[in-house]
Amino acid sequence: MLSKKTKYALHALTYLGKHREEKTVLIQDIAEEHGISHKFLENILLELKKAGILGSKKGKGGGYYLIKEPIDIPLSKVIRLLDGPIALLPCVSLNYYEPCDECKDEAVCGINKVMIQVRDETLKILENKTLEDILKT
Amino acid sequence: MLSKKTKYALHALTYLGKHREEKTVLIQDIAEEHGISHKFLENILLELKKAGILGSKKGKGGGYYLIKEPIDIPLSKVIRLLDGPIALLPCVSLNYYEPCDECKDEAVCGINKVMIQVRDETLKILENKTLEDILKT
């Protein structure tokens, strides 16, 4: 399941996607719309900014805005950023690899072999679904 | 990511699958092989038993054994049992439905529409990969 962070991020991105004609959008507006704590959402938007998905403008009259086209924001990117690995096991993660404690020998383990296939097929899905898919429904 | 419970369950099932010629296998043997706490593993095997995946024999000389063919044990079943929903949002879960807090109106939300598609495609993968796939590699 997605964490609240990721869910909030998706809601925020959707909100920003729907208000692209405006130059910037306030954190407060998004927070109120979805009943999210202002400060918690702020952290999330900052992460999205550091990841190059959002831009921001400081000072009075500032706010956040989408820096990319919705079609160029795959779900895989958002999920990895806020939730971490998409793979089901750390030992088959492309971006967050770690050895598995329970596994004596990765070369012999049949579980990871299958999980590599699951990861690749899951990635196909999550890399193809983008913010645009959410916006257009 | 899979919880330790699910990982332990997969290791236990793999172990049982590899020892099918023996009538029963002891919890202790599986626990030692993978460095899992005996008691923790016991709870997991009980859940697998209640779910109709394992059988057991009580008393001296007893133990656990696979009650189904490995090809009839899809990963989806094991994951659902130990980890819960496969869907990324509670509001699109087939087996564990709950409304989403952040979502004002499911009919209007574009996120859940996309997540239904992700769920269906993910299920295709996890229902097709079975214990047999793990054993045969």
Added chain:
DNA sequence: CATAAACCCTATAAAATAAATAGGGTTTAT
């Protein structure tokens, strides 16, 4: 140039969940 409005940053606390432990009960081969 003062000020208010907005983003920026780090650290800590609270809540929820996952993982592990504990302690006994029941069954059955020998």
Added chain:
DNA sequence: ATAAACCCTATTTATTTTATAGGGTTTATG
């Protein structure tokens, strides 16, 4: 009779997630 094994529930501990706190920095505007 007894020891070995599964069965069951409750509690504790550890980890992760979620939320809060408190200020710092930037900038449009009158």
